[in-house]
Amino acid sequence: MLNVTDLRVYHGPIEAVHGITFQVKPGQCVSLLGPNGAGKTSTLSAITGIARATGTIAFDGTDMGGLPVEARMRRGLAISPEGRRVFANLTVSENLRLGAAMRPEGQAERIARWFDTFPILGERRDQQAGTLSGGEQQMLAIARALMSEPRILLLDEPSLGLAPRIVAQIFAMIETLRQQGMTILLVEQNATQALRLSDYAYLLNNGRIVAEGTAGTLGQSDALMAELTGIG
Amino acid sequence: ADTIKIGLGVPMTGDYAPYSEWQGARCMADMINAKGGVNGMKIEVLIQDSGADTQTAISLAQKFLDEGAVMLGTIPFSDTMIPVAQVAQGYGVSIFQPQSTQVEMHAGIVDNFFTGVSPDPFTATAAANHALSLGVKNVVLMTSDEGGSWSARTPLWFGDVVEAGGGKVLSKLNFSFGTSDWSPQIAEMKALGEQIDAVYISSIMPDIAVLIRQMRSAGIEAYVVGSDGFDDPSLDAIGTDDPAILDKVFFATLAPSHADSAVVRFIAECKEMGIDVPGLFPATGADTVKAVAWAVEQSGSTDPATLAETLRNADSIPVMSVDAISFKETRTYAQRTIPVIGFEGGKRVLISNEIPANTPTDWN
Amino acid sequence: MTLSRAQRRGIVGAALLALILIAIGLAATWFGSRYQLRLVYGAYVNLLVVLALQVFMGNARVTNLSHSAFMGIGAYAAAICVTPEKIKAISLPDAPWGLNAFALDPVSSALIALVLTGLVAWLVGVFIVRLTGIGATIVSLAVLVIVHGLFLYRTDIFKGNQAFFGIPQLFNLTWVVGLAVLVVFITRGFRESRWGVALRASADDEVGAAAMGVDIHRLRLMAWVLSGVLLAVAGIAYAYYLGTISARPFYFNHVFLTLAMLILGGMRTVTGAVLGTFLISFGLEWVRWLETGPVVLGIDLPEALGLSGIVLGGVIVLTMALRPGGLMGDREIEDLILK
Amino acid sequence: MDYVAQQAMNALSFGAEYALLALGLAIVFSIMGLVNFAHGEIIAVGGYTMVAMAALALSNPLIVIGAAVLAAVAGSMLLERVAFRPVRYADPTTGLLTAFGVSIVLQNLFLLLVSPRPIAVTSLYFLDWPVDLGAIRVSSLQLFEALTTAVVIVALMLFLRRTVLGLAMRAASLDFEMVRLSGIRANRVFAMAFAISGLLAGIACVFIMARRGSVDPHLGFDPVLKAFVACVVGGFGSLPGAVLGGFLLGAVEVAMLVMLPQSLGGMTDAFVFGIIAMVLIWRPDGILSPPVEKGDKI
Amino acid sequence: MLELKGLSKSFGGVQAVRDVSMRLAAGQVHGLIGPNGAGKSTLVNLISGLLSHSAGTLTLDGRSLDGMSAARRAECGIARTFQNLRVFPALTVEQNIDVARYTAARAGRGADALVAEAMVQFDLDSRRNSRADALAYGQLRRLEIVRALALAPRVLMLDEPAAGMNEQETQALGRALNWVRGQTDCALLVIDHDLKFIMSLCERITVLNMGAVIAEGTPREVSENRQVIDAYLGEGNDHAA
Ligand SMILES: Nc1ncnc2c1ncn2[C@@H]1O[C@H](COP(=O)(O)OP(=O)(O)OP(=O)(O)O)[C@@H](O)[C@H]1O
Ligand SMILES: Nc1ncnc2c1ncn2[C@@H]1O[C@H](COP(=O)(O)OP(=O)(O)OP(=O)(O)O)[C@@H](O)[C@H]1O
Ligand SMILES: CC(C)C[C@H](N)C(=O)O
């Protein structure tokens, strides 16, 4: 579904990712793992078109290079970005409505469904998103992304800065999504959890893929893995 | 020389563009040239936009002088006229300004300077005399420093004459050029609690038109009286739909500009020649050209100093806007009758046209 | 501390600019008509303004709109001091505080003007330097309006839009070229000085600079006052040449014209200021000639009022779209020549 | 008492006009940080359209007003495409200077293509008649303007709260990139912002022309300068701030006009700007935004 | 020599730093760790004066820093780097450093020799005349450190200096910092999430969680602390050096 080939990503003059190749097949959950600054977020930014990049990013077999951000998203991408980036001055339900901009029909039901899934969001539906706690914001960001019923969901460190209890909830939710057949590209620092969920994983360090494999093989064997992610 | 050059570095753009004289000058030159010129020489009017900027105007003056201009025109503001005159002095050239009414220029700062019209105290007095004859007693004066003494002091002279005639200045209100909503000032007028007979203002269009309409709409039926700044076709235009709005408006101006005046006939002739001369001010340039042409003819010379000499000592110089002017007594300005223009049914009428005898004398 | 590399290069750059300025001055004197001499003089006065503007805008990177007001303050201060009593008796009969009862020599008058403008700049600057971005720009706009209001309103001192005349005409092209050379060295010197570098650092990153011990307010104030004083120099050069001043030349039109010059050349460098000034001064002159509808190569062009404005505005828009940093960007003249 | 009420009404109508214009500036500023100095020329576009209508002998007021407002909207959207797209993501100074250039170009185009002289437009005079409100007499224009501004504010609020594009515009002021990541077309958001801004300019144009009765190339400069100041004082980019700033400026201006003793009358503008400058020094980011400590955060 | 007593800071409702007391000693390297949002950077902001604390006191060599501007504190010798780069992009490397050197000179401290040597140690010497925006990310991080050193600081605080560096780079950074320790007697405060790096570099470590100090001690003590394991390290990880 998503085929990335020889991707190089730039921030101004700095090359943050130095030619990586990976793919995500339909229905799979694929993880990008790696330490701080490895280039995970940069990779996602290149896919969404935010960051300047070279190489090919093929979605459903066609290259998206050169397309503006919103055109890419309209092909069926959605992202829950690093740092959550909820629309702070909009209410919770307005955030969700904006999330549904690409697929407005039936949004009311979907919003209601999300309020069932995360009752706390329902309680706060008319509260400004900026005043939510980090965990609530993270739920909102994921729900917002899913409001457009994407074909592939990009998740950038959904567990970042969250209390363990919330983290568990988020991962459970990702698990559910995966079981429902959602295609997911997951970026995580929390390698143990991520590997548990993933069909396949890539390990990034310093802008390069240094290891890859199925969750089982990567998780157990690789010494590098141990060094970079602390999994022993 | 086979041409007589007159240099006009005047504002063709900017706030004062409606009040510059170039179109009339160009048309008059064409008329004279079409009749074979003066003493076999063609008149060439050098025109370039100064954008009302002093530095540009001075550079242009210099340029025209280098090109051999025998007379210069420029924006009627002393901050530009003085340095331009100073530059021209070195060439023996003078400035002929056909519409400058401000008094400073006659204080003897420069002497190579002519203005083809009478100074503001005269226009103020002519307007005041007519107001008094209408039975005006209580007046409000609107002043501004932005137009120099023309907008700051002319209303005061008007007030002086009215008071000398038994009237009373109720209040002086300040305004700025570019005002498009006069409601605060109008509310002040109403708060005076006394019947206002006339409001005097020396300002430019379109501000005046707005004032007139807003006063009427607020129920103040006082006369709106003013000076030459009123004399623009866009004032007449506000009476297109409702001529009555101009009924109680009159102003003292530079030259008769009602239907069938010399100015209006000139404008029509120019139109036939394909030159658009939009109003009195643009037409006045013809005075400059005609006076210069006359001086050349009289003296048989194109030496600028001789021309100035000729103009200064002539008993009567024929110009376009009136039959004749003279600088003999007054040296720098032309003492001439002051037309007071009013409206009837939306059309201009000449109310009076004489040299007021009771003009204040303390202006120099 | 010895001179840094940038400072040494700065001296070379300033010297190169000085040579160009002198060359233009000489060329004008030898080959120019009197009309062209006037134009060139005007261009140099504007150059003084633009250089002064660069000191603050270029180093602190805050858009200033009040510069023409400070030029006016300098011009009026010098004019009031230097104009002979005889003339002031006519022009300023009602002047308060005995302003019309004294006259000083040109040098003392100029010095007083510089000090006075510097003082006013300092007073205003204390407030301006606390603001950043658009807020500072608005307050500078307010300063422009207020000063203009004073010029207009106190006709007893400034004559408003009437002429303040009778100022001795003391300067010629040589003078203004000399001043421009001096000011190029001053502005370039400031840019490369420890203060200039620190100020530019704070414009790049205010927080980073504060953490490195840069007292941003103090430096901005310093640049602001220096800018004010240099604007007074420009004002004096204006008054001492024309002999007549009024409030009008120190208002919006002039503000925008000089701003455009700085933007086109690039506000970050002194070279940009010089380049922009001359390009616009001479370019506009050429366009003004086109405006009159001349005959070019046998084609009689139509009269085109407003062409110069269209060109001026178009140049700004294009510069911003294609080279937001102006023609020079961050490069000074020596960067084009030296390695 | 009547006098005070009268002047208060005047202040309100001054404020309404500034608020209308300031909103037009703020809506563009809030999404792209552009200080649209050329807003005034959009008003002039409306004015010249009225001239054109008169020349075409179309005097039906609805047509005249409709055409003027449409022209303003179209003009504003055109500027977005032609001039402001290249500086869309540039810093505010670049935007400000671009807009300033655009403004000069347009003024001179009017001058070149139409005329440097004011042209009278009388077709809207009918909007202006005296209305007696109890003891005070106001102009119908003042009422229309205050009412229209109120309606516009409400409509704008509804638009910004109810529609997706409105939500996107509000969100864009804080995080434009995330808006695009939600699949909303950037071009639409910008086009919409400029369309609204043009609409507001068009509406303001109707009132300005009805009062002024003439158009010239510099028609928009003064009002937009004031609106610009109002915006900054209210808190640039904040729509409530723009409205507040507009009304504040209107009040200060009328207060200075009527309260300054006549001997200081010439200093009205100076006082107005002085007061505004002091407000800014007190609240550098505008009245509605108290100063915040950022630390090392951007 | 730098002493914090009961320092607190809140932003609106968020209490970012609560009642933190700690002491940095000359010549010592002190680590500061804690989860995201724990208040580490905020603490550094409070010390460097970019934020003003709402309660508590701050003294350097017994002299109170309360109410002193960031610039004044830098003059007094408090230097820092930033988590998000804050170099001056339009200035050259040399000028970036000069900005700090001028401050040091004004305060009567000179560090010219140290800076010259540091340029070599941090591998910036060859780039001294390049504009900072032409530098690579790693070089910029090192530039920030050298620039801070040019203040001839009494206290040097590094906010995540190893972020974005790979293994070798991190090791090189550690060596360079050890060199710094040998050259000056300034107190070093280092924030980083790279525990290996922190544990091997620091003599003492303070752990922040939700704005408050939850542990303080040697690397070993800290890494065995129950609370620290719960809040930050997580179960089953052995990070001791
Ligand atoms: N906007 C930017 N400008 C300059 N450099 C950047 C920018 N964003 C990221 N970088 C640099 O690019 C490299 C990769 O960063 P990226 O954010 O992709 O890492 P990451 O793997 O997502 O790390 P983290 O786990 O901290 O989120 C890092 O060295 C980072 O500092
Ligand atoms: N200027 C500010 N305004 C409002 N809140 C702030 C500000 N600075 C920090 N905070 C909040 O204070 C808390 C502590 O932030 P801080 O940056 O100190 O964390 P940190 O420990 O450095 O985290 P990290 O490891 O992610 O850098 C966070 O909740 C943050 O959102
Ligand atoms: C309307 C003005 C431009 C002319 C006026 N008569 C004056 O001399 O000032």
Ligand SMILES: [Mg+2]
């Ligand atoms: Mg990341």
Ligand SMILES: [Mg+2]
């Ligand atoms: Mg931090």
